Structure formats: structure tokens, C-alpha cells
Amino acid sequence: MRSALPPPKSATDLLMERAETAGRKGEADSQPTLRELFADKATDAAALGFMLAQIDITKGPVLWISDRISRKEAGVICMAGLPHGIDVLRVDVSKPVDVLWAMEQGLGCSTLGAVVGEVWGDPPALDFTASKRLALRAEAHAVPAWLIRRAATANLSAARARWRVASLASMHNPDDIHALGQPLWQANLFRSRWGTPGEWVARAQDGTLHLDHRVEGQTEAGARYG
Amino acid sequence: MLAHAIAALHQAMVTPPVDLSVTDLPPPDAQAEEAFTPVGIPPSTPRWRASTTPTTPLDPKVGRVGVAAGAVTPPDPKDPLARRITALHFPRFSMNRWQWHMDRAGQAPPPEVPVALAVEGPHGPVIHATNRAADQHGIRIGARVVDMRALVPDLRVDFADVGGDRAALGRLMLWVRRWCPWSTVDGPAGLVMDTTGSDHLWGGEAAMLREIEGKLSTLGLETDLATAPTHGAAWALSRCGGVREVCAPQDLATKTAPLPVRALRLHPDTVLLLKRLGLKTVGALADVPRLSLARRFQKAELVQNPLLRLDQLMGRMAEPLQSPDDPPQFCVQSSLPEPVMDPEPHLPDMAQELCAGLHAAGLGARRITLTVYRTDGEVDRIGTATSQASRDAAHILRLFDGKLERLNPGFGFDLITLEASVVEHVDVVQTRIEGGSDEGTELARLVDRLSAKFGADNIRRPAPRDSHIPERREGWHPAMAPDAAPLPAHPRPRPLRLLQPPEDIRVLYAVPEGPPAQFMWRRQTHKVVRFEGPERIAPEWWADRPGTRLRDYYRIEDQHGCRYWLFREGVVGDGRGGAPRWCVQGLFA
Numbered sequence: 001m002r003s004a005l006p007p008p009k010s011a012t013d014l015l016m017e018r019a020e021t022a023g024r025k026g027e028a029d030s031q032p033t034l035r036e037l038f039a040d041k042a043t044d045a046a047a048l049g050f051m052l053a054q055i056d057i058t059k060g061p062v063l064w065i066s067d068r069i070s071r072k073e074a075g076v077i078c079m080a081g082l083p084h085g086i087d088v089l090r091v092d093v094s095k096p097v098d099v100l101w102a103m104e105q106g107l108g109c110s111t112l113g114a115v116v117g118e119v120w121g122d123p124p125a126l127d128f129t130a131s132k133r134l135a136l137r138a139e140a141h142a143v144p145a146w147l148i149r150r151a152a153t154a155n156l157s158a159a160r161a162r163w164r165v166a167s168l169a170s171m172h173n174p175d176d177i178h179a180l181g182q183p184l185w186q187a188n189l190f191r192s193r194w195g196t197p198g199e200w201v202a203r204a205q206d207g208t209l210h211l212d213h214r215v216e217g218q219t220e221a222g223a224r225y226g
Numbered sequence: 227m228l229a230h231a232i233a234a235l236h237q238a239m240v241t242p243p244v245d246l247s248v249t250d251l252p253p254p255d256a257q258a259e260e261a262f263t264p265v266g267i268p269p270s271t272p273r274w275r276a277s278t279t280p281t282t283p284l285d286p287k288v289g290r291v292g293v294a295a296g297a298v299t300p301p302d303p304k305d306p307l308a309r310r311i312t313a314l315h316f317p318r319f320s321m322n323r324w325q326w327h328m329d330r331a332g333q334a335p336p337p338e339v340p341v342a343l344a345v346e347g348p349h350g351p352v353i354h355a356t357n358r359a360a361d362q363h364g365i366r367i368g369a370r371v372v373d374m375r376a377l378v379p380d381l382r383v384d385f386a387d388v389g390g391d392r393a394a395l396g397r398l399m400l401w402v403r404r405w406c407p408w409s410t411v412d413g414p415a416g417l418v419m420d421t422t423g424s425d426h427l428w429g430g431e432a433a434m435l436r437e438i439e440g441k442l443s444t445l446g447l448e449t450d451l452a453t454a455p456t457h458g459a460a461w462a463l464s465r466c467g468g469v470r471e472v473c474a475p476q477d478l479a480t481k482t483a484p485l486p487v488r489a490l491r492l493h494p495d496t497v498l499l500l501k502r503l504g505l506k507t508v509g510a511l512a513d514v515p516r517l518s519l520a521r522r523f524q525k526a527e528l529v530q531n532p533l534l535r536l537d538q539l540m541g542r543m544a545e546p547l548q549s550p551d552d553p554p555q556f557c558v559q560s561s562l563p564e565p566v567m568d569p570e571p572h573l574p575d576m577a578q579e580l581c582a583g584l585h586a587a588g589l590g591a592r593r594i595t596l597t598v599y600r601t602d603g604e605v606d607r608i609g610t611a612t613s614q615a616s617r618d619a620a621h622i623l624r625l626f627d628g629k630l631e632r633l634n635p636g637f638g639f640d641l642i643t644l645e646a647s648v649v650e651h652v653d654v655v656q657t658r659i660e661g662g663s664d665e666g667t668e669l670a671r672l673v674d675r676l677s678a679k680f681g682a683d684n685i686r687r688p689a690p691r692d693s694h695i696p697e698r699r700e701g702w703h704p705a706m707a708p709d710a711a712p713l714p715a716h717p718r719p720r721p722l723r724l725l726q727p728p729e730d731i732r733v734l735y736a737v738p739e740g741p742p743a744q745f746m747w748r749r750q751t752h753k754v755v756r757f758e759g760p761e762r763i764a765p766e767w768w769a770d771r772p773g774t775r776l777r778d779y780y781r782i783e784d785q786h787g788c789r790y791w792l793f794r795e796g797v798v799g800d801g802r803g804g805a806p807r808w809c810v811q812g813l814f815a
Contacts, residue, residue, distance in 0.1 A: 049815025075723035080716040167787035
């Protein structure tokens with residue numbers, strides 16, 4: 001299991017590793033583990049799009065757990081908007097602590113494609129120990145776990161990768177200058193266990209996630225409207 | 227404790243003095259034992275139920291003498307007329323069931339409305355069952371529905387549930403075993419019970435028949451019933467005899483003589499033949515010399531042979547009642563020597579035992595009930611269900627996690643039962659060559675655990691619904707239920723999240739027919755930078771209330787890059803209200 005203490009490394013090893021991973025984008029390893037996504041605004045679904053681009057829907061059903069305030073403030077999932085062919089098992093609970101319990105139960109079932117938990121705010125139940133439990137369980141059973149946090153602060157957590165995702169103006173639509181194009185997101189990896197933190201412009205293409213520093217004439221900074 | 231036990235033992239050995247004048251009241255000891263206690267002191271005196279005389283002697287010896295003196299001689303097992311058979315006939319079984327269902331749904335027609343149930347015949351539907359009002363209007367069973375409609379234009383016709391009736395009769399057959407241990411189904415609307423020796427529990431045969439008729443009428447069933455020494459006689463008397471007729475062995479010939487020949491369970495062709503021969507009653511048939519009947523119906527089968535049927539009725543030919551066994555019940559109980567507060571330590575062994583029983587029978591449990599009996603007589607139950615039949619003790623135990631705290635122990639439990647109340651067949655399938663778990667099982671167990679904790683209504687899967695309105699397009703069904711059809715892909719872009727209900731916004735128009743230039747939602751101002759639309763979704767006249775306005779949907783992007791799904795309800799001047807209302811309904815990625 002990857003959570004075991006790594007063997008001590010020399011300074012040369014560390015430098016070589018750094019040089020190796022610096023060229024890669026985002027996380028150096030895509031193994032199933034716990035990842036946290038912080039939505040910039042509660043009404044911004046960019047974090048969901050960013051996550052859905054990384055979920056392998058062919059592996060199995062997705063267990064989607066949400067607490068009551070998340071459903072009230074950010075709505076419920078709409079199957080017509082999700083990728084076609086996804087199999088969702090929706091669990092509605094009332095409290096954040098129940099979200100964590102259900103996630104832990106789901107992570108023990110290795111036939112699931114992914115486990116998604118939506119937690120509103122900073123509940124006291126979601127502390128370092130709880131996130132560590134989720135991370136270890138996800139790695140032991142090889143089920144990716146996604147924790148979507150809205151109206152939350154990035155306090156102590158054992159999530160292996162923590163992203164902050166916001167919407168960017170979409171790409172140009174070649175058919176209609178006034179219409180929406182392909183959605184772009186600003187993805188900020190601010191903590192990563194195996195990769196290098198950084199900031200990218202993300203988009204979903206052909207069912208996978210693409211991370212770029214700039215997209216066709218839109219610089220990362222200039223992509224936002226004034 | 228020891229002194230109490232010695233006193234109880236002493237009391238058990240000493241016969242209480244018999245005082246016939248005060249035996250109307252039970253002795254105080256007997257009353258104390260009425261409270262249910264599985265490990266109590268055995269009753270010192272046997273109690274007799276449903277005594278006809280109020281002065282029942284409490285002394286067992288006197289009681290037995292009294293019964294023996296009451297003209298009940300032990301029946302000779304060789305005597306063919308020694309048995310007592312009760313036949314039940316439900317003349318309107320389908321109709322009574324239909325009415326009961328309609329009553330439950332609150333749609334029962336008044337009794338004066340003629341109602342008929344139909345089944346598909348070779349030339350269109352034919353009448354299968356009628357109610358009393360339809361009978362009075364001359365509706366005949368077996369006639370075509372179109373003919374009867376011509377006769378009674380306001381006849382209400384519904385389709386009969388023949389398979390459901392058969393299954394209900396099978397359940398009723400097990401239900402009537404409260405009066406006697408043996409019963410079986412007799413024809414499409416009849417039951418037959420062997421009540422030999424069980425009538426005294428209800429105070430005699432006449433009282434038993436009254437009791438049976440009363441209990442069945444509470445189920446909404448009209449019943450004809452009779453008791454006789456043979457199956458044939460009971461069948462005949464219940465269908466063609468008087469009300470609740472009881473026929474003693476010596477009256478068999480006289481009571482059955484006036485009955486028509488169709489009371490002999492004969493084929494209609496044979497009944498017609500006998501009628502043409504001038505033999506209209508059972509008595510007339512019995513008067514015909516046996517030899518001539520035997521010669522005439524030499525090669526006929528049982529249902530076409532009046533002589534064999536007559537022999538069955540008179541008890542000259544044996545007709546044993548073949549009672550099917552009770553369905554297996556899987557219930558494990560553990561009676562504890564001392565009351566306990568927490569049933570949890572006893573559950574693993576009970577679950578193991580239950581699952582061993584299920585395994586031996588090749589079954590799995592779908593619904594499991596834990597019942598605890600408190601020392602003060604209270605009974606508490608916890609139920610749990612599985613989405614797939616299971617006989618894994620560890621899994622069943624996990625479903626009770628967190629539920630046991632809801633039990634109020636009071637002064638403790640002294641009896642615990644674990645019952646598999648609904649069972650299903652389990653096919654053992656090895657999915658991998660090295661053994662190991664089935665993929666579906668693992669997911670089903672997860673659903674069970676989540677449903678046990680959060681309720682089955684909160685673990686759901688999507689199911690398609692036939693609608694264009696976005697919030698009605700997707701139904702969510704409990705995951706415990708069988709899988710629904712997969713959702714079809716939507717050709718137009720749809721949001722990832724739907725707000726339920728849509729939230730009102732205040733808009734600033736550029737033009738009234740187009741998208742807003744700016745809108746205010748949740749106290750934030752959003753400028754519309756790009757838009758796409760409108761996409762018009764009309765109301766569904768077959769489902770919506772009159773006056774529902776159409777919706778024009780727009781996908782818009784605001785100055786921060788967030789993408790929303792807005793709609794305008796109605797258009798200006800559509801005559802369905804004032805200014806159109808604007809709402810935000812969805813969030814795009």
C-alpha cells in the first residue's frame with residue numbers, strides 16, 4: 001500500500017525525482033485514492049465537470065452521496081447532463097457524518113467505479129483522521145474517492161491531492177460567436193503527495209482531462225472577464 | 227429464590243381442593259400464569275378451553291370422566307364414517323376479492339351497481355363472476371360480455387385476476403389451519419378441512435361453523451359450509467344443502483337424498499344424462515339397483531361415474547384428504563435463563579443457526595425479523611431486508627448494526643427469536659475458477675447496509691420517465707427494487723445539477739423576447755456575456771394543470787465564467803397571467 005512510510009532517500013534521489021516529476025502535469029500518479037475538490041462558489045459546477053472527466057465509467061457504478069445542504073444549495077444531480085452510460089447509485093443523507101460513513105462503506109466494495117461525497121462547509125466530523133481513513137480505504141480497495149467541498153476552507157486533511165476548481169470563460173464557439181463553447185476550468189492543485197502543485201487551465205476532451213498552461217490565445221490570467 | 231421454587235413445587239404436587247360452587251372464577255394461581263413466560267412454572271392443573279358449561283371441574287380426573295361421560299366414544303379407526311370433514315365453498319370468491327381491493331383503494335361501487343368480472347374467451351370476453359345486483363339483473367356466468375351489456379347497459383365490467391385468485395386460495399388454505407391441522411384446496415373456489423376431533427375446541431361443530439363463517443366474513447368472503455362424515459357429503463351439503471349444515475353419520479342417507487345429482491361432483495355431461503334418465507336427486511339414484519348402475523357406467527371415469535361418486539358420498543369408498551405440508555418456517559429462538567439487557571451477544575449463534583437451516587433448504591432470506599420478548603410481557607420487533615436473497619450470517623448481523631439501540635430493554639429480555647419472514651431460492655453459482663465472491667453480491671450487500679441505515683427510499687437508481695419537462699424526466703427508484711431500463715442519452719446539452727425547485731431571479735431585459743442582459747440571483751448580480759437559446763419546452767397538457775405556461779430555456783455564461791440554465795415561463799401576452807417569470811434551474815460545468 002502506498003501509504004506506508006517510504007524508505008529514506010538521499011538528497012540526490014530527491015533532486016532526481018523532482019526533475020522527473022517537474023515535467024508532468026498535475027499528479028505524477030493516477031492511482032485510486034482520495035482527492036478533494038474545493039468549489040470556488042457553491043453554484044459553480046466546474047468541480048463536478050472536472051471530476052467527471054477523470055472518472056472511468058466503464059469500471060462500475062458510481063456511488064454518489066450528498067448531504068442535505070449540498071442538495072438544497074447546489075441542486076441534485078441530473079442524469080441527462082452526466083456522461084452517457086454512467087451508472088449512478090444515489091444516496092441522500094442528511095448529515096455530513098453520514099456522508100463519511102456511507103463513503104467508507106462504499107470504499108470497501110471494490111466493484112464500484114468511484115465514490116463521490118459532497119460535504120457542505122467544515123463539519124467537525126471531517127478531520128484529519130476521517131480523511132486518512134477514507135484515503136487508506138480507497139487505496140486498499142483501489143476505488144477512487146472524491147470529496148467535493150463547497151463553502152469550505154482547506155484545513156487539515158489527508159487527501160492525497162487537493163484541488164481548487166473554478167469556471168473560466170468557455171472557448172470560442174466556431175459556429176456562433178455569441179454561444180457557449182467548450183467549457184474551461186481553472187484548476188489549482190495546491191497540495192499533492194506525489195506530484196508538483198501548480199495551476200492549469202483544464203478541459204475535458206475525448207473523455208479525458210487535459211491540463212494546459214494556456215489555450216488558443218487565451219492566457220491563463222486573461223481568460224477571466226474583468 | 228430456592229424457597230420460591232420449593233413452594234412452587236409443593237403447590238404443583240398438591241391438587242387444589244375442588245369446590246364446584248366457586249369454580250366459575252379461575253384460581254388466583256391460574257390468573258398469574260396467564261402472563262406469557264416461557265420459563266415459568268408448568269401449570270399445576272390443565273386448563274380447558276371453550277367449555278360449554280360454566281362449572282368446568284378443574285380436577286383433571288373429574289374433567290376426563292366428564293368428557294368420557296359426554297357420549298363421545300373413541301371412534302373406531304376402521305369405521306369409514308368416523309371422520310368429520312368440513313367443506314367450504316366461496317360462491318363469489320373472485321368478486322369478493324375484487325370488492326375488497328376496491329374498498330382498500332376507496333373506489334368500491336355501491337352494492338346496487340351491477341358489476342361483473344370477465345375473462346378472455348374464444349370470441350371476446352365472457353363473464354367470470356358477478357355480484358348480487360348483477361345476478362338480479364339476469365347476468366349469467368359464461369355469457370359473452372357484449373350480450374350482457376345489451377341486457378344491462380350500465381353493467382360495470384372489469385377483468386378478473388384468475389392467477390391472483392388461485393394464489394389467494396392457496397394462502398387461505400394455510401390460513402384456515404387455525405381450526406384444524408389438515409386442509410386442502412378443493413376446486414377453483416373451495417376448501418376442504420378434516421376437522422375430526424378439533425370441533426370441541428370451539429364448543430361443538432355448530433359453533434365452529436359459525437366461528438369459521440364469521441372470521442371469513444371479516445375477510446370479505448361469502449361462505450357456504452357444511453360438516454359431514456365424508457368429503458362427498460360435505461361437498462354436496464355445502465353447495466346444495468342448508469345453511470351451516472351438520473350431518474351426523476346416521477343421518478347421511480336421509481340428509482343427502484333430496485339433493486340434486488349435480489351435488490355428486492359429476493361432469494355436466496353426466497348430470498345431463500342422469501336428468502334425461504329421470505334421475506334428478508341423489509335419493510333417486512341411490513334407489514336404482516346397484517348392478518344396473520355398475521353395468522351402465524362400467525368404463526366411465528370417476529367424474530363421469532355416478533356409482534363411484536355415490537360410494538364416496540356414502541363412505542363405501544375411501545377418499546382420504548391429502549393435505550399439503552406447511553411451508554417451511556425459518557425461525558430460531560433462544561430462551562434465556564435470566565433476563566438480559568442486550569441481545570447482541572446472542573445474535574451471532576442464532577444467525578448461524580438460521581443460516582444453516584436456510585442453507586440446508588437451499589433458500590436465502592429477503593426479510594429478517596428480530597423479536598424480543600420482555601419480562602413484563604412487552605414484545606418489540608426490528609426488521610431488516612436484503613436486496614438479494616442471502617444466507618450469510620455475518621452479512622445479516624451487520625444489517626442489525628445500529629438498530630439494536632432502538633430496543634427498550636425495560637427489565638430485560640428473556641426470549642429472543644430471529645425469523646426469516648420472506649425467503650427465496652438461491653442458486654449457488656461459482657463465478658470464478660478459484661472461488662471467491664460474485665460481483666453482484668458485493669454491490670447488493672452494500673445496498674443492503676446503506677438501506678438498513680438510511681432507509682430504502684434514500685438509496686436510489688435513476689429510471690427513465692416519459693416526459694419532456696426536465697425535472698420530471700428522471701425518476702429515482704429504490705435500489706432494492708429490480709433494475710430499471712437504462713436512461714436514453716439526451717440530444718441537447720443538459721446541466722449537471724438541477725435546482726429543486728427552480729429559483730426565481732430578477733432580470734433586466736435587453737429585449738423582452740430574448741435572454742436577459744443581467745439578472746440577480748441569491749443577492750448576486752450576474753451579467754450575461756454569452757447565451758444560447760431559446761429552447762422551447764411546452765407544457766404537457768395530459769399531465770399539467772390548465773393554464774400552465776410554456777418555458778423558453780437559455781444556457782448563459784456570466785462574467786465569472788459560470789454557466790447556468792435559465793428559463794422564462796410564458797411569453798408576454800399569451801393570456802395566461804401577467805409578466806413572465808424567470809427562473810434558474812440548472813448548473814452547467
